[in-house]
Amino acid sequence: MTTTDMPRPVDADPGRPAAKKRSRGANSGGLRRAVPATTLLWILACLYGLPVLWFILSSFKPAGDLFSYPLTMVPHHPTLSGYLTAWRSANFSQYFINTTLVCVITTILTVGASCCTGYALAKYDNKWLKAFFICILATTMLPGEVMLAPEFLVVRNLGLYNSFAGVILPAVLTATGCFMFRQFFLTVPDELVEAARIDGARELSIFLRIMVPLSRPIMLTLAILSFQWRWNDYIWPLLMLNDPDKFTVQIGIQSIVGAQNINWSVLLGASVISMIPLIVIFLVFQRYVMGADINAGLKD
Numbered sequence: 001m002t003t004t005d006m007p008r009p010v011d012a013d014p015g016r017p018a019a020k021k022r023s024r025g026a027n028s029g030g031l032r033r034a035v036p037a038t039t040l041l042w043i044l045a046c047l048y049g050l051p052v053l054w055f056i057l058s059s060f061k062p063a064g065d066l067f068s069y070p071l072t073m074v075p076h077h078p079t080l081s082g083y084l085t086a087w088r089s090a091n092f093s094q095y096f097i098n099t100t101l102v103c104v105i106t107t108i109l110t111v112g113a114s115c116c117t118g119y120a121l122a123k124y125d126n127k128w129l130k131a132f133f134i135c136i137l138a139t140t141m142l143p144g145e146v147m148l149a150p151e152f153l154v155v156r157n158l159g160l161y162n163s164f165a166g167v168i169l170p171a172v173l174t175a176t177g178c179f180m181f182r183q184f185f186l187t188v189p190d191e192l193v194e195a196a197r198i199d200g201a202r203e204l205s206i207f208l209r210i211m212v213p214l215s216r217p218i219m220l221t222l223a224i225l226s227f228q229w230r231w232n233d234y235i236w237p238l239l240m241l242n243d244p245d246k247f248t249v250q251i252g253i254q255s256i257v258g259a260q261n262i263n264w265s266v267l268l269g270a271s272v273i274s275m276i277p278l279i280v281i282f283l284v285f286q287r288y289v290m291g292a293d294i295n296a297g298l299k300d
Contacts, residue, residue, distance in 0.1 A: 059083070059268035066264050082269030086256060089266065092273065094245060095252040100277075102167055102237075102248060103230040109172045110226045111219050117173070118181020119211055123193060133182070140175045144235075152239055166240045167248075171230060177222050184218045185211065224285055228278055249274045 054073055058066060059082055061075040086092070121133050139147075151170050160166035188211065196206045212219075234250040241247055247255070253270045256263070 055268065056272060059265070059272045061265065063263060063265040080269075082265035083273065084269075085263075086266045086270035086273060090252045090256055090270065091244075092249070092252060092270075095247055095249045096277075098164070098246055099231060099248040099250075102164055103227050105164075106168045106171050106230045107223050107226040109168070110174060110177055111223050113173050114177030114181050114222060115212065115215060115219065116207075117178045118183075119185050119207055121178065121182045122185035122188075123190070133178075136175045136178050148235065148239065151236075155240065161240065162242045162246070163240075164246065167237050170236070171233070174226070177226070180218055180222055181215065184215055188214060220285055224281060227281055231274075231278055 057073055057075060060078040060080070062077060062079055062081065065072075065075060065077065117136075121129055155161060155166045155170060158166075160169070192210065193206055196210060201209075232250065233248070234254070237248045238251055238254075241251065253267070253274060256267055256270055
């Protein structure tokens with residue numbers, strides 16, 4: 001048997017990709033590139049987190065220690081008197097109920113209205129819709145204070161002054177929400193919508209059964225932002241509400257401030273109390289937003 005007649009070893013499966021070995025140089029190069037970026041992020045986190053940490057720790061200081069020299073971050077004699085006085089001096093339980101009611105209803109309506117508006121702006125080709133979208137974006141170019149006077153006149157003439165409806169309805173449609181949903185729906189292939197129409201699906205069914213489930217990450221993101229906006233809103237509820245039983249949390253905190261002097265310990269305690277719901281909402285829904293696959297179901 002000659003060398004040409006010797007049986008050759010079985011070749012590797014051509015359909016199976018050959019395994020590639022990563023060189024140590026590539027791994028070390030990626031590590032070197034990641035270290036400066038990570039260091040910069042930690043520095044920014046410390047710069048943003050330090051004032052917040054100082055603010056929270058100061059709420060546990062007695063009133064006399066807040067402005068003692070030299071200034072210290074950690075309280076020497078921590079106390080909860082500021083929290084207790086803030087909770088007793090103001091009707092915080094009623095303020096929390098009012099604010100939660102306003103935030104929940106406004107968030108639901110904002111997400112629904114923004115989702116419908118964004119879908120129409122993204123999937124329907126009409127020159128008037130394009131002009132309407134430009135008008136929506138134009139509202140972001142004006143300061144919010146410019147819109148307060150005309151909004152107040154409209155709400156007052158509708159008979160909604162000193163009511164929760166007057167606080168909720170003007171905040172339902174936001175340019176940010178419409179823009180977010182429009183940009184997301186533009187990434188959804190038009191072939192998906194056309195295939196559903198060929199199968200006999202109606203427009204409402206396409207929107208509710210296909211588009212709404214796909215846009216869940218955007219809905220959760222806008223819901224968190226909307227809840228935060230409404231919870232921290234101060235100017236508009238202050239203009240709209242005149243009944244102390246309908247005040248929101250931010251107006252309740254402002255009522256603690258005296259005309260002649262300010263009890264900073266009580267004010268800091270009340271401010272920290274108002275932050276707790278936002279922190280809880282973010283911690284609960286963060287994993288849904290960060291772990292959601294925005295491109296789920298979008299295959300060519």
